[in-house]
Amino acid sequence: MDKDRIIGTAKQAKGSVKEAVGKAVGDDKLQTEGKADKVEGKVQSAVGRAKDALRK
Structure with missing residues (x-):
């Protein structure tokens, strides 16, 4: 598994949290x-x- 996949998944999770908190x-x-x-x-x-x- 490429490190970009891992980092990308982490960024998606971080974005989801930010979006939810923002809402x-x-x-x-x-x-x-x-x-x-x-x-x-x-x-x-x-x-x-x-x-x-x-x-x-």
């Missing part, structure tokens, strides 16, 4: 940051999956 406290900026972190994590996970596929 709970009514902080639009925090909510937007959470969404951005989730997207960044998904992209990084995809890069990791591609690297894994190339290694096989």
Whole structure:
């Protein structure tokens, strides 16, 4: 498993938490940051999956 997949998954989780906290406290900026972190994590996970596929 490529490290990009692990880091990407962690960023997605972090983004989900940020987004939920932002919704709970009514902080639009925090909510937007959470969404951005989730997207960044998904992209990084995809890069990791591609690297894994190339290694096989």
